[in-house]
Amino acid sequence: MKEHETLEQRLQEQGISRRSFLKFCAAMATMMALPPSSASAIAATLAKVKRPSVIWLSFQECTGCTESLTRSHSPTLESMIFDMVSLDYHHTLQAASGFAAEQAREDAMKEFHGQYLLLVDGSIPIKDGGVYSTIAGRTNLDMLLEAAQGAAAIVAVGSCAAFGGLPNAQPNPTGAVAVSDLIKNKPIINISGCPPIPAVITGVLAHYLTFGALPALDDQGRPKAFYGETIHDRCYRRPFYDQGKFAKTFDDEGARNGWCLYELGCKGPTTHNACATTKWNGGTSFPIESGHGCIGCSEPKFWDAGSFYAPLPAPTADVSSAAKAAAVIGAVAAVAVGAIDRGKKTQAQQSREKLTVDDLKGE
Amino acid sequence: MEQELLLWVRGTGLQIAAAVFVFGMVYRMLHLLMLGRKMSLAAPRGSEWSGGLRTMWKRSFVSTKLSARGNFTVIAGFIFHIGFFITLFFLSQHIELFRAVLSLHWPAMPRGVIDISAVLAIGAMVALLVHRFVDPVKRLLSDYQDYLTWALSFLPLLTGFMLLREIGFEYITLLTLHIASVELLLVVAPFTKLAHMFSTFISRWYNGAVNGFKGINI
Incomplete structure (x- = not known):
């Protein structure tokens, strides 16, 4: 997988027409909310671009993200991702296994140091030195830190890599964290979702290849073009x-x-x-x-965030029990303070000195 | 961060607020009742219970002719309270909350009715605040607690209406602000004038009972 020919050459070899390619570029421009004229710019750039090396690391995950990207009807925009990049390492998709697979990753990291894109799916367990998930005897933590050093940018694919996801859910027994919790010195783009939408990752890669930079991101590190609005905002219901x-x-x-x-x-x-x-x-x-x-x-x-079937106004914690306990404590406190008050009142009444005529005379 | 904040106000924050509210209200109301009344040795001229209950009911319909507070305060006050109750108890989202916490639910009112109620309540509150500033007597009588309780009652209404119509900010921001403002109200209510949401009926009964005992029929 080291043929770093241009995308146009690769597509021609596969019999994909220029018309299909232009339609793909127009679709990408539309999805990323770029002006219509940018479609031709994307086409011109992508056609000439050398396919960048991509290393895809799968950590504590369910392979759903890879399934999402690959299990689509062919030919689709998503399938073109594999024409746009040179996927040098991917557990699920690569033919090589064992030492040969790990060798391919190390070779790509060496040859394209500082240039390759690092795609990560799955969270990284860090508890107990990261022993809860290992590949070829190495912890995910170790492998990520090493691979991140030579990466041009990191794409965290799926909610596990982006935010910790399911492994990070309480009580988080493996100490799972997101990529951005560990890597601070590289540009990171989060493509969240469980799984993420296939076209989103294609769009982000097309943007990176065309403009040489990551697209505009929101405060969660997600591309604004896809995560700028809520489902509710665009829902037909x-x-x-x-x-x-x-x-x-x-x-x-x-x-x-x-x-x-x-x-x-x-x-x-x-x-x-x-x-x-x-x-x-x-x-x-x-x-x-x-x-x-x-x-x-x-x-x-x-x-x-509570049950998937509990509406947003419903509390995510047991409010009723807290309120019942508070009512009991409040009642006990009121009775106790009330009893003390009554005691004081009785005491004051009993210790009251009676005023006599002599007292008044004394005045 | 936004999701974490929302999660906190829907979970731990709400637990704390509900616990403080229930504790404070139970404590204050029970303590109030335990103060008791001095036994009257006079022969009763009427029933305490009928007088008390009658006053609890009749004070809900204040006559503007008999009130020293004037038409504006009474009418604006009524509009605010009615609008507030309708939005609180008959908006479907609120009923979902009551269903989740109390396992009780009832039919919601149409969204148009809720919108009008909320707008009227907000308008009445603004008008009452302006009146409080403009009217010299009211201004003199007002202290910081009046303005604090006004703000604490106003914020849930305002953020709630903005949330319903998604005005100004994103839904998640408005939902977090709305729940947080309600929690603030719940925490402060038992220890301020807002405790009248429960004590008002106790004090009405007290006044009515005293009059009933003396045979005064008002």
Whole structure:
């Protein structure tokens, strides 16, 4: 996988027409909210660009992110990611195994030091020296720190790499952390989601190859073009929310009428992602369109934010028990203080000295 | 950070606020009742209970002719309280909260009614504040607690309306601010004039009972 020919040459070899390529560039420009004229600029740059080396490290993860990127109908925009880059190391996709696989990673790191893109999916366990996840006898922590040194930029793919994800959920037995918790001296872009939308990673790579820099990011390190708005903002069921029309169960009249799923636990209002516009499965639909609320998978701590089926106004902790305990303590305190007050009152009454006529005469 | 903040106000923050509110209110109301009244040795001329209950009911409909507070204060006060109750108890999102905490629920009012109630309540509160500044007697009678309790009651209404219509900030920011403002209200309420949300009926009963005992029918 060391043929660093241009993308145009590679596509021609595979019989992909220039028309398809231009359509891809136009789609990328649209998704990233770039002006229409930039499509030709993307095409011109991408056609000439040498395919950069990419090392993909999979740590504490479920392979769902890789599945998301590869299990799509062909040919798609997502499949072109593998034409745009030279994927020199990827556990799941590479043919090599064992020492040969690790050798390929080390060779790529040496040959393209300071130039390769490092893609990471999965969180990194750091508790007990990081022993809870190892590859070829090396901890994920060790491997990440080494690979990050020579990387031009790091792309954290999926919520585990971006924010810690499921392994980071309470009680976090392995001490799982995100890439950005460990690496501070490299540009990091978070492509969150469980899994992330395939087109988003393609878009980010296309942007990087075209402009030589990472796109504008939000405060969570996510590309604004895809994570700039909430699911709720772009949801086709939004008018029902504004009208106060909510499905109460998954099979009531409201659900059949396609009303808002807010009361069934939809986290769309607090979730930034492009599902409502880019959609899934080749633009077929997204979860809300299938009748299930958004679970908020592209946001930090989404596993710890209460049940997926509890609406946003519902507390995430046991408020009733706290209130009951407080009521008992309050009642006991009031009775105790009240008793002390009464005692003082009685004592004052008993110790009162009676005023006599003689006392008045004395005045 | 935003998600962590929201998680805190929906979880630990709400637990603390609810605990302080319930503790404070139970303590203050029970302590108030335990103060008791001095036994009257006079022969009763009427029933304490009927007098007390009658006053609790009748004071809910203050006659502007008999009130020394004037039409403006009474009417604006009514609009605020009614608007506040409608938005608090009949917005579907609030009912979801009550369902989650108390396992009780009831039908919601249409969104249009909620919108109008919230706007009227907000308008009435602003008008009452302006009146408090402008009216010399009210200004003289007001202390910091009046302004504090005004602000604590106003913020949940304002942030709630902004949240419902997503005005000014993102949903998550407004939701966090709204819940935080309610928590602030809950924490402070038992220890300020806002405790009247419970004590008002106790004091009405007390006044009514005293009058009832003396046979005064008002």
